[in-house]
Amino acid sequence: MRTATRTMHLDAIVHNLGRVHHLAPNANILAMVKANAYGHGVANVLPALQTFADSLEDSNRLALGVATLQEAIELRKLGWSHSIGVIEGVFSFDEWQMAHQIQAQCVIHQHEQVEWALSDVPSDGSPTRKIWLKLNTGMNRLGFEPNEITSVAKTLNNAEYDLILTSHFANADDVSHPLNRKQIQTFNNVLVRLKSQVSQNIQASLCNSEGVINFPDCHYNWVRPGIMLYGSSPIIDKSAEDLNLRPAMIFGAKVMAIHHLQVGQAVGYGSRFVCERPTVKGIISVGYGDGYPRVVTDEAWVSVVSNGETYQCPIIGRVAMDMIAMDLTNVPEPKIADDVVLWGNANLGHPSVDDVASWAGTIGYELLCRTTGRPIKNVT
Ligand SMILES: Cc1ncc(COP(=O)(O)O)c(C=O)c1O
Structure with missing residues:
Protein backbone atom coordinates (compact mmCIF):
# COMPACT_ATOMS: atom_id res chain seq x y z
CA MET A 1 0.00 0.00 0.00
CA GLY A 231 2.56 25.16 14.91
CA SER A 232 3.48 27.25 11.89
CA SER A 233 5.15 30.58 12.53
CA PRO A 234 2.99 33.66 11.98
CA ILE A 235 5.94 36.07 12.17
CA ILE A 236 8.14 36.95 9.20
CA ASP A 237 11.58 36.58 10.79
CA LYS A 238 10.84 34.04 13.53
CA SER A 239 10.59 30.26 13.27
CA ALA A 240 8.03 28.12 15.06
CA GLU A 241 10.82 26.90 17.37
CA ASP A 242 11.80 30.50 18.21
CA LEU A 243 8.21 30.98 19.33
CA ASN A 244 8.01 27.62 21.13
CA LEU A 245 5.25 26.36 18.85
CA ARG A 246 4.97 22.69 17.91
CA PRO A 247 3.91 21.49 14.47
CA ALA A 248 0.57 19.68 14.54
CA MET A 249 1.01 17.98 11.16
CA ILE A 250 3.82 15.67 10.10
CA PHE A 251 3.72 14.97 6.36
CA GLY A 252 5.65 11.80 5.62
CA ALA A 253 6.26 8.87 3.30
CA LYS A 254 8.62 5.90 2.98
CA VAL A 255 11.29 5.17 0.38
CA MET A 256 9.65 3.01 -2.33
CA ALA A 257 12.51 2.61 -4.83
CA ILE A 258 16.29 3.14 -4.95
CA HIS A 259 18.43 3.43 -8.11
CA HIS A 260 22.08 4.09 -8.85
CA LEU A 261 22.58 6.69 -11.58
CA GLN A 262 25.67 7.61 -13.59
CA VAL A 263 27.07 11.07 -14.32
CA GLY A 264 24.95 12.67 -17.07
CA GLN A 265 21.74 10.73 -16.40
CA ALA A 266 18.69 12.94 -15.87
CA VAL A 267 15.80 12.53 -13.44
CA GLY A 268 12.05 13.02 -13.92
CA TYR A 269 9.83 15.25 -16.07
CA GLY A 270 11.69 17.79 -18.16
CA SER A 271 14.99 16.09 -17.25
CA ARG A 272 15.52 19.11 -15.03
CA PHE A 273 18.11 17.44 -12.80
CA VAL A 274 21.22 15.93 -14.38
CA CYS A 275 23.64 13.92 -12.21
CA GLU A 276 27.04 15.60 -11.83
CA ARG A 277 28.35 12.66 -9.77
CA PRO A 278 27.34 9.01 -9.41
CA THR A 279 24.05 9.43 -7.55
CA VAL A 280 21.91 7.21 -5.36
CA LYS A 281 18.37 8.27 -6.07
CA GLY A 282 15.33 7.39 -3.94
CA ILE A 283 11.66 7.71 -4.83
CA ILE A 284 8.74 8.38 -2.50
CA SER A 285 5.11 7.89 -3.44
CA VAL A 286 3.83 11.38 -2.72
CA GLY A 287 3.54 14.48 -4.88
CA TYR A 288 1.49 17.52 -5.73
CA GLY A 289 -1.61 15.28 -5.85
CA ASP A 290 -1.15 14.99 -2.09
CA GLY A 291 -0.47 18.68 -1.50
CA TYR A 292 3.31 18.97 -1.75
CA PRO A 293 3.93 22.03 -3.97
CA ARG A 294 5.29 21.37 -7.45
CA VAL A 295 7.00 24.75 -7.60
CA VAL A 296 9.68 24.25 -4.93
CA THR A 297 13.13 25.59 -5.79
CA ASP A 298 16.36 23.56 -5.85
CA GLU A 299 16.86 24.40 -2.17
CA ALA A 300 14.12 21.91 -1.25
CA TRP A 301 15.05 18.90 0.84
CA VAL A 302 13.36 16.16 2.83
CA SER A 303 14.63 14.36 5.90
CA VAL A 304 15.35 10.65 5.64
CA VAL A 305 15.68 8.44 8.71
CA SER A 306 17.99 5.52 7.99
CA ASN A 307 19.55 3.19 10.58
CA GLY A 308 18.37 5.56 13.33
CA GLU A 309 20.13 8.62 11.85
CA THR A 310 18.39 11.59 10.20
CA TYR A 311 19.78 12.94 6.91
CA GLN A 312 18.89 16.04 4.86
CA CYS A 313 18.35 14.82 1.30
CA PRO A 314 17.79 17.27 -1.58
CA ILE A 315 14.74 16.84 -3.79
CA ILE A 316 15.97 16.25 -7.35
CA GLY A 317 13.98 16.77 -10.54
CA ARG A 318 10.41 18.00 -10.76
CA VAL A 319 7.89 17.14 -8.10
CA ALA A 320 5.31 15.00 -9.94
CA MET A 321 1.67 14.32 -9.12
CA ASP A 322 2.38 11.04 -7.34
CA MET A 323 6.13 10.79 -6.83
CA ILE A 324 9.16 12.76 -5.73
CA ALA A 325 12.83 11.86 -6.29
CA MET A 326 15.54 12.64 -3.76
CA ASP A 327 19.29 12.34 -3.61
CA LEU A 328 20.27 9.60 -1.13
CA THR A 329 23.97 9.59 -2.01
CA ASN A 330 24.97 10.86 1.45
CA VAL A 331 22.91 8.21 3.28
CA PRO A 332 25.33 5.33 4.06
CA GLU A 333 22.87 2.41 3.67
CA PRO A 334 19.52 3.64 2.35
CA LYS A 335 16.77 1.03 2.34
CA ILE A 336 13.29 0.58 0.96
CA ALA A 337 10.78 1.71 3.62
CA ASP A 338 13.16 4.16 5.30
CA ASP A 339 11.06 7.00 6.74
CA VAL A 340 10.97 10.32 4.91
CA VAL A 341 9.50 13.57 6.26
CA LEU A 342 8.37 16.22 3.78
CA TRP A 343 7.48 18.68 6.53
CA GLY A 344 7.33 18.27 10.25
CA ASN A 345 9.29 19.15 13.35
CA ALA A 346 12.48 21.18 12.82
CA ASN A 347 13.64 20.15 16.30
CA LEU A 348 13.82 16.57 14.97
CA GLY A 349 15.74 17.57 11.84
CA HIS A 350 12.70 17.79 9.56
CA PRO A 351 12.03 20.72 7.24
CA SER A 352 9.21 22.81 8.71
CA VAL A 353 6.11 23.66 6.70
CA ASP A 354 7.43 27.24 6.74
CA ASP A 355 10.68 26.04 5.08
CA VAL A 356 8.70 24.31 2.33
CA ALA A 357 6.53 27.41 1.94
CA SER A 358 9.62 29.58 1.45
CA TRP A 359 10.91 27.19 -1.27
CA ALA A 360 7.49 27.40 -2.94
CA GLY A 361 7.11 31.19 -2.66
CA THR A 362 4.05 30.94 -0.44
CA ILE A 363 3.05 30.73 3.23
CA GLY A 364 2.55 27.78 5.57
CA TYR A 365 -1.20 28.56 5.73
CA GLU A 366 -1.65 27.74 2.05
CA LEU A 367 0.34 24.51 2.14
CA LEU A 368 -1.52 23.21 5.19
CA CYS A 369 -4.91 24.08 3.68
CA ARG A 370 -3.98 22.49 0.35
CA THR A 371 -3.00 19.06 1.62
CA THR A 372 -5.42 16.63 0.04
CA GLY A 373 -7.44 13.69 1.36
CA ARG A 374 -5.11 11.31 -0.47
CA PRO A 375 -2.36 10.59 2.09
CA ILE A 376 -3.32 8.19 4.88
CA LYS A 377 -4.51 10.27 7.81
CA ASN A 378 -3.33 9.40 11.34
CA VAL A 379 -4.27 11.13 14.55
CA THR A 380 -2.15 10.69 17.61
C1 LIG B 1 -10.89 37.77 11.02
C2 LIG B 1 -9.80 36.78 11.31
N1 LIG B 1 -9.41 36.58 12.56
C3 LIG B 1 -8.43 35.71 12.87
C4 LIG B 1 -7.78 34.98 11.89
C5 LIG B 1 -6.66 34.03 12.26
O1 LIG B 1 -5.46 34.50 11.72
P1 LIG B 1 -4.08 33.73 11.93
O2 LIG B 1 -4.26 32.39 11.31
O3 LIG B 1 -3.08 34.57 11.22
O4 LIG B 1 -3.87 33.66 13.40
C6 LIG B 1 -8.16 35.17 10.57
C7 LIG B 1 -7.47 34.43 9.50
O5 LIG B 1 -7.57 34.64 8.33
C8 LIG B 1 -9.21 36.10 10.26
O6 LIG B 1 -9.58 36.32 8.98
Missing part, protein backbone atom coordinates in the same frame (compact mmCIF):
# COMPACT_ATOMS: atom_id res chain seq x y z
CA ARG A 2 1.03 3.59 -0.64
CA THR A 3 2.86 5.06 2.36
CA ALA A 4 2.20 8.82 2.19
CA THR A 5 0.82 9.94 5.55
CA ARG A 6 -0.35 13.06 7.30
CA THR A 7 -0.16 12.57 11.05
CA MET A 8 -1.93 15.08 13.31
CA HIS A 9 -0.40 15.51 16.75
CA LEU A 10 -3.11 16.62 19.15
CA ASP A 11 -0.64 17.19 21.98
CA ALA A 12 0.99 19.87 19.78
CA ILE A 13 -2.33 21.70 19.43
CA VAL A 14 -2.92 21.57 23.20
CA HIS A 15 0.64 22.87 23.73
CA ASN A 16 0.13 25.70 21.21
CA LEU A 17 -3.17 26.70 22.85
CA GLY A 18 -1.23 26.80 26.11
CA ARG A 19 1.21 29.22 24.46
CA VAL A 20 -1.68 31.50 23.47
CA HIS A 21 -3.03 31.38 27.02
CA HIS A 22 0.45 32.14 28.38
CA LEU A 23 0.91 35.10 26.02
CA ALA A 24 -2.63 36.47 26.48
CA PRO A 25 -3.57 35.27 29.98
CA ASN A 26 -6.49 37.64 30.47
CA ALA A 27 -8.12 37.19 27.08
CA ASN A 28 -10.69 34.64 26.00
CA ILE A 29 -9.67 32.62 22.95
CA LEU A 30 -11.60 32.26 19.69
CA ALA A 31 -9.54 29.40 18.22
CA MET A 32 -9.78 29.53 14.45
CA VAL A 33 -10.75 26.19 12.90
CA LYS A 34 -11.98 27.50 9.55
CA ALA A 35 -11.00 25.76 6.29
CA ASN A 36 -11.21 22.37 7.99
CA ALA A 37 -8.89 23.48 10.79
CA TYR A 38 -6.33 24.87 8.34
CA GLY A 39 -6.30 21.52 6.54
CA HIS A 40 -5.82 19.37 9.65
CA GLY A 41 -9.42 18.11 9.66
CA VAL A 42 -11.76 19.74 12.14
CA ALA A 43 -13.00 16.34 13.37
CA ASN A 44 -9.38 15.33 14.00
CA VAL A 45 -8.47 18.37 16.07
CA LEU A 46 -11.68 18.81 18.05
CA PRO A 47 -10.61 16.47 20.89
CA ALA A 48 -7.51 18.66 21.45
CA LEU A 49 -9.66 21.79 21.64
CA GLN A 50 -12.04 20.08 24.05
CA THR A 51 -9.13 18.89 26.22
CA PHE A 52 -7.81 22.43 26.40
CA ALA A 53 -11.27 23.91 27.16
CA ASP A 54 -11.70 21.36 29.98
CA SER A 55 -8.34 22.39 31.45
CA LEU A 56 -9.50 26.01 31.88
CA GLU A 57 -11.20 27.20 35.05
CA ASP A 58 -14.05 28.35 32.84
CA SER A 59 -14.33 26.26 29.68
CA ASN A 60 -16.39 29.04 28.06
CA ARG A 61 -13.17 31.01 27.69
CA LEU A 62 -12.45 28.90 24.60
CA ALA A 63 -14.74 29.38 21.60
CA LEU A 64 -14.19 28.23 18.01
CA GLY A 65 -13.99 30.51 14.99
CA VAL A 66 -15.12 29.53 11.49
CA ALA A 67 -15.59 31.48 8.28
CA THR A 68 -19.08 30.35 7.33
CA LEU A 69 -22.32 29.06 8.79
CA GLN A 70 -21.80 25.71 7.03
CA GLU A 71 -18.59 25.26 9.00
CA ALA A 72 -20.44 26.17 12.21
CA ILE A 73 -23.13 23.57 11.47
CA GLU A 74 -20.42 20.96 11.00
CA LEU A 75 -18.97 21.82 14.43
CA ARG A 76 -22.37 21.35 16.07
CA LYS A 77 -22.80 18.01 14.28
CA LEU A 78 -19.43 16.96 15.68
CA GLY A 79 -20.69 17.78 19.18
CA TRP A 80 -18.98 21.09 20.00
CA SER A 81 -21.29 22.67 22.59
CA HIS A 82 -19.42 25.87 23.51
CA SER A 83 -19.54 29.14 21.57
CA ILE A 84 -18.88 29.43 17.86
CA GLY A 85 -18.04 32.67 16.04
CA VAL A 86 -18.77 32.99 12.30
CA ILE A 87 -16.26 35.56 11.06
CA GLU A 88 -17.80 36.28 7.65
CA GLY A 89 -21.27 36.37 9.16
CA VAL A 90 -24.36 35.14 7.33
CA PHE A 91 -25.13 35.57 3.63
CA SER A 92 -28.97 35.65 3.83
CA PHE A 93 -31.89 36.04 6.24
CA ASP A 94 -32.40 32.26 6.15
CA GLU A 95 -28.83 31.80 7.29
CA TRP A 96 -29.40 34.33 10.09
CA GLN A 97 -32.32 32.21 11.33
CA MET A 98 -30.19 29.08 11.04
CA ALA A 99 -27.52 30.82 13.12
CA HIS A 100 -30.13 31.16 15.92
CA GLN A 101 -31.00 27.51 15.65
CA ILE A 102 -27.44 26.33 16.05
CA GLN A 103 -26.65 29.09 18.59
CA ALA A 104 -23.78 30.59 16.62
CA GLN A 105 -22.46 34.12 17.10
CA CYS A 106 -22.05 36.11 13.90
CA VAL A 107 -19.89 38.91 12.64
CA ILE A 108 -21.93 41.76 11.22
CA HIS A 109 -19.94 43.73 8.68
CA GLN A 110 -22.56 45.32 6.40
CA HIS A 111 -26.00 46.95 6.52
CA GLU A 112 -28.07 44.08 5.13
CA GLN A 113 -26.88 41.90 7.97
CA VAL A 114 -28.02 44.61 10.41
CA GLU A 115 -31.49 44.51 8.83
CA TRP A 116 -31.67 40.72 9.22
CA ALA A 117 -30.58 41.01 12.84
CA LEU A 118 -33.27 43.63 13.53
CA SER A 119 -36.03 41.63 11.80
CA ASP A 120 -35.46 38.61 13.99
CA VAL A 121 -33.91 39.24 17.40
CA PRO A 122 -33.05 36.00 19.19
CA SER A 123 -34.59 35.39 22.59
CA ASP A 124 -32.91 36.61 25.75
CA GLY A 125 -29.95 34.40 26.70
CA SER A 126 -29.40 33.09 23.17
CA PRO A 127 -25.69 33.09 22.19
CA THR A 128 -26.77 34.70 18.91
CA ARG A 129 -27.62 37.83 20.91
CA LYS A 130 -23.86 38.43 20.94
CA ILE A 131 -22.67 40.16 17.78
CA TRP A 132 -19.12 40.66 16.57
CA LEU A 133 -19.34 44.12 15.01
CA LYS A 134 -16.70 44.54 12.36
CA LEU A 135 -14.79 47.79 11.96
CA ASN A 136 -12.59 48.54 8.97
CA THR A 137 -9.39 49.94 10.48
CA GLY A 138 -7.32 49.87 7.28
CA MET A 139 -7.28 46.38 5.86
CA ASN A 140 -10.13 47.41 3.55
CA ARG A 141 -11.61 43.95 3.29
CA LEU A 142 -14.75 43.89 5.45
CA GLY A 143 -16.37 46.14 8.02
CA PHE A 144 -18.04 49.46 8.75
CA GLU A 145 -16.09 52.68 8.47
CA PRO A 146 -15.21 54.53 11.71
CA ASN A 147 -17.64 57.32 10.82
CA GLU A 148 -20.66 55.01 10.37
CA ILE A 149 -20.12 52.44 13.08
CA THR A 150 -21.50 54.44 16.02
CA SER A 151 -24.99 54.59 14.54
CA VAL A 152 -24.88 50.86 13.67
CA ALA A 153 -23.72 50.04 17.20
CA LYS A 154 -26.51 52.21 18.70
CA THR A 155 -29.15 50.48 16.57
CA LEU A 156 -27.98 47.01 17.56
CA ASN A 157 -27.54 48.00 21.20
CA ASN A 158 -31.11 49.39 21.26
CA ALA A 159 -32.30 46.02 19.98
CA GLU A 160 -30.52 44.54 23.03
CA TYR A 161 -27.65 42.89 21.25
CA ASP A 162 -24.36 42.52 23.16
CA LEU A 163 -21.51 43.81 21.04
CA ILE A 164 -17.89 42.79 20.55
CA LEU A 165 -16.08 45.38 18.43
CA THR A 166 -13.72 43.52 16.10
CA SER A 167 -11.20 44.27 13.38
CA HIS A 168 -8.32 42.49 11.62
CA PHE A 169 -4.68 43.44 11.05
CA ALA A 170 -3.33 43.63 7.49
CA ASN A 171 0.38 43.43 8.39
CA ALA A 172 0.71 42.11 11.94
CA ASP A 173 3.32 39.54 10.82
CA ASP A 174 5.71 42.50 10.39
CA VAL A 175 5.83 44.23 13.76
CA SER A 176 7.44 47.39 12.34
CA HIS A 177 4.86 47.97 9.59
CA PRO A 178 3.45 51.49 10.09
CA LEU A 179 -0.16 50.43 9.35
CA ASN A 180 -0.26 48.35 12.55
CA ARG A 181 -0.11 51.36 14.87
CA LYS A 182 -2.62 53.25 12.70
CA GLN A 183 -5.04 50.32 12.88
CA ILE A 184 -4.59 50.06 16.65
CA GLN A 185 -5.18 53.78 17.08
CA THR A 186 -8.33 53.75 14.94
CA PHE A 187 -9.61 50.71 16.83
CA ASN A 188 -8.95 52.30 20.24
CA ASN A 189 -10.56 55.60 19.25
CA VAL A 190 -13.71 53.86 18.06
CA LEU A 191 -13.80 51.60 21.14
CA VAL A 192 -13.58 54.59 23.49
CA ARG A 193 -16.32 56.36 21.53
CA LEU A 194 -18.66 53.35 21.51
CA LYS A 195 -18.13 52.77 25.22
CA SER A 196 -19.02 56.37 26.03
CA GLN A 197 -21.81 56.86 23.48
CA VAL A 198 -23.36 53.39 23.21
CA SER A 199 -22.54 51.05 26.09
CA GLN A 200 -19.77 50.55 28.64
CA ASN A 201 -20.24 46.80 28.21
CA ILE A 202 -18.96 46.63 24.65
CA GLN A 203 -16.15 44.08 24.39
CA ALA A 204 -13.27 44.07 21.87
CA SER A 205 -11.19 41.70 19.73
CA LEU A 206 -8.33 42.65 17.42
CA CYS A 207 -5.53 40.08 17.49
CA ASN A 208 -4.93 37.04 15.32
CA SER A 209 -1.79 34.91 15.97
CA GLU A 210 0.53 37.67 14.82
CA GLY A 211 -1.19 40.18 17.10
CA VAL A 212 -1.12 37.76 20.06
CA ILE A 213 2.67 37.68 19.74
CA ASN A 214 3.51 41.18 18.53
CA PHE A 215 0.91 43.38 20.26
CA PRO A 216 0.44 42.32 23.89
CA ASP A 217 -1.19 45.66 24.71
CA CYS A 218 -4.03 44.89 22.28
CA HIS A 219 -5.38 41.56 23.48
CA TYR A 220 -8.65 43.06 24.82
CA ASN A 221 -11.42 40.55 25.67
CA TRP A 222 -10.90 38.02 22.87
CA VAL A 223 -7.88 36.93 20.82
CA ARG A 224 -8.41 34.99 17.57
CA PRO A 225 -5.36 32.81 16.89
CA GLY A 226 -5.30 30.48 13.90
CA ILE A 227 -2.00 29.50 12.35
CA MET A 228 -0.04 29.38 15.63
CA LEU A 229 -2.39 26.68 16.94
CA TYR A 230 -1.10 24.41 14.19
